[in-house]
Each structure stands twice: as C-alpha cells, then as structure tokens.
Amino acid sequence: MGMTMTQKILASKAGLDSVRAGQLIKAGLDMVLANDITAPVSINEFEKAGFESVFDKKRISLVMDHFAPNKDIKAAQQCKQCRTFAKKFDIENFYDVGEMGIEHALLPEKGLVAPGETVIGADSHTCTYGALNAFSTGVGSTDLAAGMKTGEAWFKVPSAIKFDMKGRLSEGIGGKDVILHIIGKIGVDGALYKSMEFMGEGLSCLSMDDRFTIANMAIEAGAKNCIFKFDDLTNSYVKEHIKNAPGTFAERKWISYDPDPDAIYEETHIIDLSSIRSTVAFPSLPENAVTTDEIESLGSCGKIFDVATDDKGRIKIDQVVIGSCTNGRLSDMAAAAGILKGNHIAKDVRAIIIPATQKIYRECITRGYMEIFIDAGCVVSTPTCGPCLGGHMGILAQGERCLATTNRNFVGRMGHPDSKIFLSGPQVAAASAICGYINAPEGEQK
Numbered sequence: 278m279g280m281t282m283t284q285k286i287l288a289s290k291a292g293l294d295s296v297r298a299g300q301l302i303k304a305g306l307d308m309v310l311a312n313d314i315t316a317p318v319s320i321n322e323f324e325k326a327g328f329e330s331v332f333d334k335k336r337i338s339l340v341m342d343h344f345a346p347n348k349d350i351k352a353a354q355q356c357k358q359c360r361t362f363a364k365k366f367d368i369e370n371f372y373d374v375g376e377m378g379i380e381h382a383l384l385p386e387k388g389l390v391a392p393g394e395t396v397i398g399a400d401s402h403t404c405t406y407g408a409l410n411a412f413s414t415g416v417g418s419t420d421l422a423a424g425m426k427t428g429e430a431w432f433k434v435p436s437a438i439k440f441d442m443k444g445r446l447s448e449g450i451g452g453k454d455v456i457l458h459i460i461g462k463i464g465v466d467g468a469l470y471k472s473m474e475f476m477g478e479g480l481s482c483l484s485m486d487d488r489f490t491i492a493n494m495a496i497e498a499g500a501k502n503c504i505f506k507f508d509d510l511t512n513s514y515v516k517e518h519i520k521n522a523p524g525t526f527a528e529r530k531w532i533s534y535d536p537d538p539d540a541i542y543e544e545t546h547i548i549d550l551s552s553i554r555s556t557v558a559f560p561s562l563p564e565n566a567v568t569t570d571e572i573e574s575l576g577s578c579g580k581i582f583d584v585a586t587d588d589k590g591r592i593k594i595d596q597v598v599i600g601s602c603t604n605g606r607l608s609d610m611a612a613a614a615g616i617l618k619g620n621h622i623a624k625d626v627r628a629i630i631i632p633a634t635q636k637i638y639r640e641c642i643t644r645g646y647m648e649i650f651i652d653a654g655c656v657v658s659t660p661t662c663g664p665c666l667g668g669h670m671g672i673l674a675q676g677e678r679c680l681a682t683t684n685r686n687f688v689g690r691m692g693h694p695d696s697k698i699f700l701s702g703p704q705v706a707a708a709s710a711i712c713g714y715i716n717a718p719e720g721e722q723k
Contacts, residue, residue, distance in 0.1 A: 459565025
C-alpha cells in the first residue's frame, strides 16, 4: 500500500517500513519548539517530572516572540524562566530580544528545519514548516516537555487530502489568497486531523513565502499538518539557509519525500490558481471568505456576516496590521510598501507594520521600506506576535474593526469581544489602510 509524504516521514522517524492512517506510532524528533507563552508551562512540567537533562541541546528552540519585549510583569517573569532554563541546559537555539523573530519565520530563516524532518512546537502554527517538505505540527505543552527530554513523541498517523495545484496566480495574488480560498471551500473543519498535501504543476508559481503562508494556516482548516511536494525551489531555499545554520547543525543530512503513485487520499481538490482573486475573511471565522471582486456588494456580505456598512455599502476599519507568522516576510513588506509609497493612510486608521525577523527588519531599512511606511503614517514594530493574539502593540477597543494579515479572526482574538477582525493579504491590507475601508488594490477594483 502506497504512502503519502507525511506517512513516509513518520514511518522513517518511527523506524518502520510503512505506516497507515490511524496507526499509533512513536517517532523521533528533529526539532522541539516553544515560545515565551508556552515554554514556561512545558518547563514546569519538565521540572515536575524530575527531568534533569534534555535530549539534544541543538534540537530545542526557545523563541521569545509573543509578549516580547515584555509588556508587563507576568510576561517578564515568563521570559526570565525561559532564559534560566536555556542557560541551565545550554540550549543553543535560544532567541531573545534583539535576536529573536516571530518563531515560524525565524526557524526556516536560521536553517533549523529541513525536508524530511519532524518538528513539534507548543504553538498551533508549527504546521508552517510543511512548506519545506517537513512534518511539523503543534502539540500541548506537556507533550513538548516529554519531547525535550526524550526526543520522541506519539502520533496518530493522519489520513490525507490532496490539493492538486493548476495554472498560475494572477499578478498581485499571493499565498494568503490561496489559503483563504481553500478554507472558504472546505471549511474550518474540512481537514480535521488530516494532512493537507500540496502538489501539481501549479506549485512552480508559488514562492517559498507563498508556501509558508499556506502551510501556516492549515491548522485553520483543522489539519494535523500541511506538506508541500519537494521541488527545485525548495531545494534552493534549503541549501541557502541550512549552510548558515548554527554550528555543526549546518552539516546535518536530510532527505526529501514524494508521495507514492498509489498513495491513498481521502479527497482530492483541484485548485485553479488562475481563478483566485484577492480574498478577505469576514469575522469571526477564516472560512468566511469573500473575494474583492465582490467589493461593490460588500453591503450584502456585511448582512450575511453581521457586519454593519455605511450608506455606500462599505466596511469602515479602524486598524490595519501587516505582519505575523503568516504574512510578516520580506515579500509581504515589499507588497505593502509598493502600495503605500506616495500615499498616506486614512485619517481615522491606525496602521501597524511588523517585520517578522530582525533580518527582514534590516532589509526593510536597506530597501527604503521603513521610510515609505513612516511617511505613510504607519508605525513599525520590532518583531513580535503582539496584536495577533491580543497581546500588545494593537489591542482593539469595543466596536473597533481591524483588517489584519494574521491567521485568526475569532471573537475577542485581538482585544474586546465586541471588536471585529477581517483577514487578508498585505496588498488588500495596505490599500484598505489608505482608503479607510476594505478595498481592493488599485487595478483589481471592478
């Protein structure tokens, strides 16, 4: 019986010739990840269990990104606990203020994830690394504590859904539009505990940043993990970044996996990339996807999703956030800068831009993006998850609306439970910041 990409990786890491969907296995881990919110819980469990060593100091990553720089005393205590743990066990991949970035952008950038590897993280968006042909998934903090000690984790092998990508994206359309389109199509539980496996000739037009964005939001469809077929683009990215990995980690060997011709997929979805338009997810689920081709009928969409509009059917916004582990990469910054250049955000809009890593932040300075952002009336933050989870750097008040390039628009996600969050890619977010209401970028308006 043939295996999917995910099943091949899990079989290899479990030391088995093959695995099948639903099988319980114990697999070896290549990387264990936690942040300043989840790591303290794992550390508490680690210490409660009486563990006195970690399985491999090179294969644990602790990233202070959620509430760092610390927003309050509790956040400061959490980061201090992580620093103490990292120092005690000489954790090589500990990233604090000044060196950290948003974890799911930072690890690939540092070369800490490679094809065929298994990664667990105490953060649901750990599924991001499937863009690199790796198996990566979020786990609870207790499972993470066990992983830090043993270098192993138990998994139920997931069944899979195949996404066959056809055609090419139109100009100005990106990975965020693709994944919102897909979640709108299958729903937030459409891939529940399944592997979303992407392949097909259409992959050639998806940049690595597009793939990271798509994989990042697989969890928003309920998926256990997401994985992309390995190709020349993946190979180039991995070779470029792994050579800069810390110490001897740069010399590690890796192997990519393709699905067997007779691999079993529960469903197959053919995605015509050429048909995808800029897309916005309405509150309060990522599946509430509306294309900007329908911008003139957003009044009716507002009624469907219980969003009030003005007398022209427009949806006014109070805040825009461009950043996060979903869309805080350099291409996202470039897209936003291209639209904001020579323009200014609307009078009543707050625009917050957050490069995902220090390297991206610096490149934004070099390319002149920072000047564009500031001249446009935006505020630029050091790398942080910040507003995405309602942490800091952009909390919403009652009744306010935010258009964000983040990954979740649940009730109360960014602040007050009576606020509303819309999701989009950076192009729509930047164009909407200028207009003051949700709008398609110039050239896409119908």
